[in-house]
Structures are given as C-alpha cells and as structure tokens.
Amino acid sequence: MSRLDPAKYRPDFPILKRLVRGKPLAYLDNAATTQKPRQVIKALSDFYENNNANVHRGVHTLSEESTNMAEAARAKLAAFVGAPKPETLIFTRNATESLNLIAHAWGRKFLKAGDTVLSTEMEHHSNIVPWQLLAAERGIKLEFVPVEADGTLDLGKVKAALAKGPKLFTFTALSNAIGTVNPVLELIKLGKAAGAVVSVDACQWAPHKPMDLKSWGADFVSFSAHKMLGPTGIGVLWGREELLDAMDPFLGGGDMISRVTLEKSTWNALPYKFEAGTPNFADQAAFGAALDYLSAVGLDAISAHEHELAEKARKILEGEGMMVLGPKDPAKRSGVVSFNVPGLHPHDVGTAFDLEGVAVRVGHHCCQPLMHKLQCGGTARASFYLYNDQSDLDAFGRALRRTLDFFKIKPKAGVL
Amino acid sequence: MEGDAELQELYREVLLDYFRSSTRKGKCDPADLRAHGINPVCGDELEITAELKDGKVAKLRYAGHGCVISQASAAMMAEALEGADIPKAKALVAAFKKLMLENGDVKALPPELEQLSSLEGVRRFPLRVKCATLGWNTVMQGFEVTKS
Numbered sequence A: 001m002s003r004l005d006p007a008k009y010r011p012d013f014p015i016l017k018r019l020v021r022g023k024p025l026a027y028l029d030n031a032a033t034t035q036k037p038r039q040v041i042k043a044l045s046d047f048y049e050n051n052n053a054n055v056h057r058g059v060h061t062l063s064e065e066s067t068n069m070a071e072a073a074r075a076k077l078a079a080f081v082g083a084p085k086p087e088t089l090i091f092t093r094n095a096t097e098s099l100n101l102i103a104h105a106w107g108r109k110f111l112k113a114g115d116t117v118l119s120t121e122m123e124h125h126s127n128i129v130p131w132q133l134l135a136a137e138r139g140i141k142l143e144f145v146p147v148e149a150d151g152t153l154d155l156g157k158v159k160a161a162l163a164k165g166p167k168l169f170t171f172t173a174l175s176n177a178i179g180t181v182n183p184v185l186e187l188i189k190l191g192k193a194a195g196a197v198v199s200v201d202a203c204q205w206a207p208h209k210p211m212d213l214k215s216w217g218a219d220f221v222s223f224s225a226h227k228m229l230g231p232t233g234i235g236v237l238w239g240r241e242e243l244l245d246a247m248d249p250f251l252g253g254g255d256m257i258s259r260v261t262l263e264k265s266t267w268n269a270l271p272y273k274f275e276a277g278t279p280n281f282a283d284q285a286a287f288g289a290a291l292d293y294l295s296a297v298g299l300d301a302i303s304a305h306e307h308e309l310a311e312k313a314r315k316i317l318e319g320e321g322m323m324v325l326g327p328k329d330p331a332k333r334s335g336v337v338s339f340n341v342p343g344l345h346p347h348d349v350g351t352a353f354d355l356e357g358v359a360v361r362v363g364h365h366c367c368q369p370l371m372h373k374l375q376c377g378g379t380a381r382a383s384f385y386l387y388n389d390q391s392d393l394d395a396f397g398r399a400l401r402r403t404l405d406f407f408k409i410k411p412k413a414g415v416l
Numbered sequence B: 001m002e003g004d005a006e007l008q009e010l011y012r013e014v015l016l017d018y019f020r021s022s023t024r025k026g027k028c029d030p031a032d033l034r035a036h037g038i039n040p041v042c043g044d045e046l047e048i049t050a051e052l053k054d055g056k057v058a059k060l061r062y063a064g065h066g067c068v069i070s071q072a073s074a075a076m077m078a079e080a081l082e083g084a085d086i087p088k089a090k091a092l093v094a095a096f097k098k099l100m101l102e103n104g105d106v107k108a109l110p111p112e113l114e115q116l117s118s119l120e121g122v123r124r125f126p127l128r129v130k131c132a133t134l135g136w137n138t139v140m141q142g143f144e145v146t147k148s
Helices: A006-012 A038-051 A061-081 A095-110 A129-138 A155-162 A184-193 A241-246 A281-297 A299-319 A346-354 A368-373 A390-406 B005-010 B013-020 B068-081 B086-101 B111-124 B126-147
Strands: A089-092 A116-120 A141-145 A168-172 A197-201 A220-224 A235-239 A257-260 A265-267 A336-340 A361-363 A379-383 B033-038 B045-053 B056-063
Touching (some): A038 A061, A038 A281, A061 A089, A089 A095, A095 A168, A095 A197, A095 A241, A116 A129, A141 A155, A168 A184, A184 A197, A281 A299, A299 A336, B013 B068, B033 B126, B056 B068, B068 B086, B068 B126, B086 B111
Parallel strands (some): A116 A141, A168 A197, A197 A220
Antiparallel strands (some): A220 A235, A257 A265, B033 B045, B045 B056
C-alpha cells in the first residue's frame, strides 16, 4: 500500500480553497459529510446538461441514457462493496431511510409481540428510534449491549445478550461520535451463530474501510453516499436477496409495482420493489464518479492516512490535557477524534475553532444515549479524510491553544 | 488571550462574568411558573422557575447546563425580569428577541435590558442565536402555561 499524499488530491476539491472568517478552511467535519471532488460535481452537472430524463419507462434516447447511467452506478457500487448482485443494493434517500426501511418492511412482517431487537448503546439515533417506533407499535422488546467506559463493546456482554435469542442484532460498524472501530466480522459471526438476523450500520465504515459483503455474512448493511464523496440524497441498503424477496414493500407507488388493478397490486423485481416513485437518478449517476475516485485513491491508503492524522490530533489534545473519548488503543480507533475542553461547553469550543477557520462538529452527534453513558452532554469532534493534511492539523492546534488562552483554561485546574 | 479581538467581540467580559455568576442559578421551590426548554441544536436543557407575586415576577431562577452564551443570557434575563409585572416581562422578552432575531438596534433596547447588548456579537453566528434565546423562549412558554 502506497502512502497517500493529500497534495495530489486537494486541487480536486474546489471548496478547500475558500476562506472561513478570513482563514483558510480546515475542514474536519468529514464524519458528518465529506466535500466533493470536481469529478463528482462535473458528473452531476454533465448529467443535467446532457442526459437528464426520467428513468425506466421512456423509450426515447435520453431516458435510455439516464437509465443506463443510473444503473451503471449501481453496478459500480456492487463491485465496490463486494455485493453478490447489483439488484441487492437498494437506493434510498440516506442511511437513516435504509434503517427505517428494514424496520418497516422486514420488522413489520417478521417481528411479533415479545420478540427482541438487540442493538448497542453506541448507536446513532437512526439505529435506535426506528426500533422504538416499531416497539411501540408491535410490542417488541429492545435491548442494548452496554458500552464500556473506554467506548468499546465487551464481546462477552454481546454473547450474553445474543444468548437470549434476539430476532435481530443491529449495530454500528464504527462509532460516528467517538470513532471506535467495532470488530464487525466477529460481531456478524456472533449474531449469525445466535440465529439472529444481522444488520450493520456501515455509514462510517463504507467511506473509510474496504468491505466485502459476500464474505461479511450480514443480512442488511446500510450506508450513505454523501459521506463518501458522493452527492447528498443517496443512501444505500444492501440486503440478502432471499430476505429482500420475502419482505413486503416499503413505500407504494410508481416503479415498485409489477401490475396494478383497483383491487390489488403485485410487486416489481429487486431492487425496484423498494424504490417507489421517481428515484434520485441524477445523484445516483454522480455517485458512480465518487466511487471511481475512491477506487483510484484506495480505501486502505485513505484509512491509514486519516488514522495517522487523527492520532496526531489526539496527541495535540492529550498534550494540552484535554479529555479524549474512545479507546486508548490506536488499533481500535478511526479517523474520528472526539474531545472535551474541561469547563467549556462544546458549542463554545466549536465557535472558537470556527474563528480559526477550523470546522469541527459539536454536540451530541445524534448519539444522546452514548453521551449520557459517557457522562457528557456532548463533545467536539474532529474527523479526517483523504484531503486533510498537516496544515489542517496545524490550524487545529492553533485553534485549541487560542481557545484555552482566551477562556483562561488551565487543564489540570479544570474549571473556567 | 489578551487582544483576541474576534473572540472578545463575541464573548465580552460582561458575558463571561454572568456565565461565572451563580446569583440566579438554581430553582424556585415552590414555583408559580415552571418551564422546560431544549435547544434542539445541541440537546442542552434549561429549566426556568419563578415566583410570581401581585402580578409581578418576584424571583426567577434558571437551572441546567449549557454554553457560555445560553447560560449568560439566562442569567441576564433572570436579573432583567425580576421585579417586572407580567406584561412588562413579556415585552422585555419580545424586545430581546427582536434584537437577536430581527437584527434590532441595540440603542432601542429598554433600559432593563442594557446588559443584553453584550450579546450583540452573537448575531454574527446564526447557529448560536438559538443558544442566546433558549432561556427567553422557555420563560415565554412558562407565561403561556401559567396564564391558562
């Protein structure tokens, strides 16, 4: 694996040239969404300038072109994530919708009162709330594997919870809030061995680490294009074919039907059965350009690069006496560094960093139960990607020292 | 940092003083007015309690944790509303919200809200305006509930 040189890629990202409050932008909010290379922006504008027409039912040239382009992206994605067949990849609006699709279309059909859904305390709200809604409607039980103080899962506790026979085990591959890398393959194996249907929230995994869905052995995997250089408005749900076939549709309408009479309807084949209405075909086509870009750079190189930057950021933070959340072991960490400045609210940290041109995310990161467990209302989070470089780290260090100086924070003393 | 003009513009000394002050932090118990506010942006929660006497806000307290801006704003609000009758208190809330949300003129602030001009710099950070108005929106909810 060759070392990634961000200087080679930065010119592809026009937004990195802009100033924020008079300072060069240091974009460290990649776990929320990534910036887009000109190749993706161009793919989108090219599509609208040359090929735009609604997909599937047209017989005219443009419709054929747009259909082919949208489907070519699905085929590209199948190769990128090692899906056995392109049609097992459903395009949704975002990963949240993918998880809701599982809850509605699989959960409503296959879960009954008294069944248990097992998740973890590490989850994003999008992997908690759909199950709570279903629990209220269907009387199913929810259980959560506790998170340890270091932000990891204890596999012994996972096994104990699985031994109680949950029908579904749904967990995050990588924590968006604190950057813990979960042992995904082992968790899938444990879930399957316990007879559960296994759903993986791979939103923070797919942009950073290779996945091979054929060998993963999960039943459902969800992620989102906009966190991997792609446009907004495209989520992905991969499902095991026989499960997708057995499920009822999610939304009803055009495209998802085979035949409609006023009495009843029959469903279209995969993936269209789950893609009701006009799909987001333009963004779908542009997502293909993002996948090309990521393939050319290489996920292993991206992962190593951002991990190195994140570990350097962690050293800067710990050197100043800041509280860094998540595992101490670098091998269990990703390109996400979540921290708190003693005595200062994350929002004040975020604003002070913004004045230095540094974009970090602050708050609960849609993980309130995890924040509660780790006894903080929120954190400031820096998350790195392929285009981040030493200048971003330098800006991060300057922003931190400026914040500490202005608010007169002496880390060991701990209060403002 | 001495001379960090940008941060000083937002976090003025008077704001930091109110943030550090615990004079009106806490809860009234019993309380005639009780309201709970959540800032959806960050999930911070604030509880406002007040004693009302002869149609006036006799005592007002705020509890909960939050950023410098939301806590300082709540502290200044508690100070400004104490002693005001309810219509006056509502008018003060409206005047402050006008300053923050409609880019109102600082010079037009009623004298009771003099200190609140220190939050003027927050308007350059639209996402933080919600922090500044959290306490004020919460107390308004309290007035509505108390009325009914």
